[in-house]
Amino acid sequence: MARPRKPLLSRERIIETAGALVDAEGLSAVSTRRLAAELGVSGPSLYNHFRTKDEILEAVADAVSARVDLSMFAEGDGRDWRTALHDWAVSYRAALADHPRLVPVLAVGPGRRPAGLRVADAVFGAMVRAGWPPAQATHIGALMRYFITGSALGSFARGFVDDATAYDPADYPHLGQAHLLAERQRQVDEGAFETGLRALLDGLSLQYERYASAPASAPAPTTAGTTLRPAPKRP
Known part of the structure; x- marks a missing residue:
């Protein structure tokens, strides 16, 4: 049997093509008609794999989430909760920074996306194992x-033009x-991210110390199935 001239259509090909379109032209560039043309297939054939354009974008977003390193949250990894959060945040931002035009989809939340849910599950589970109250782990x-x-x-850096005369x-x-700033974009933006991340983790570390030193009390049930502890008093 002769091989088909073009590779058979698959979810993976659709996701890859849609992701490339988003990266190059933005979310508005993705439509079933445009994807079919890019893939060299008829429009209806896409519906064998995805029911709607939104489902395709969700799958593209989930493919990005799947690239985020979660190894630091594995039991037995050895990193403390602060180091684990830091290393995960760096990996997560790197994945998103490679696909900035897709961030609005990812920012909505994981919904039903499997990889996105694994990220949320790993972070929450690691924080609870580290001793954070479940409600606070959710907040984190x-x-x-x-x-x-x-x-x-x-x-931030690209928000400024490289014309010295623009800033009288x-x-x-x-x-x-x-x-x-524009020509130093990566240095500026990554430096700003690290500065903010350290400040955020410093603040969480102070809260963690207060939780650790607070007297034990009976947990109060919540509708979400988590428990709450009384907020520690400020010194």
């Missing part, structure tokens, strides 16, 4: 997602070097 997972997705949505000292006396 949410906080980290806000911070990481926000940092990947855009570039008479109007902007402190922006004399702002035109240099």
Whole structure:
């Protein structure tokens, strides 16, 4: 039997092609008609794998989540909770920074996406094992997602043009070097992320010490199936 001229259509090919379109042109570029044309197939054939365009975008987002390193949360890994959060955050941001136009989909939350749910499960489980109250572990997972997705949505450095005349000292006396930021984008943006991440983890470490030193009390049930402890008193 002769081989088909083009590779058979598969979920993987659709996801890869849709991801490339998002990276190159943005979320609005993805449509079933455009994907069919890019893949050299008829439009209806896509429905054998995905029911809607939104399902395709969800699958693309999940493929990005699957690239996030979760090894630091494995039992027996040896890293403390702070180091694990740091290393995971760096890996997560790197995955998102490679696909900034997809971040709005990822920022909504994991929904039913398997890889996204594994990320949420790993973070929550690791924080609870480390001694965080379940409700606070949930807050930490949410906080980290806000911070990481926000940092990947855009570039602070690229927000400035590389024209020194754009920043007249008479109007902007402190922006004399702002035109240099664009050419140093990676250094500036990664440095800002590390600065914010360290500050965030420093704050969480202080909270952790307070939880560890707080007297034990009976847990109160919540509708989410987690438990809450009384907030520690500020010194």
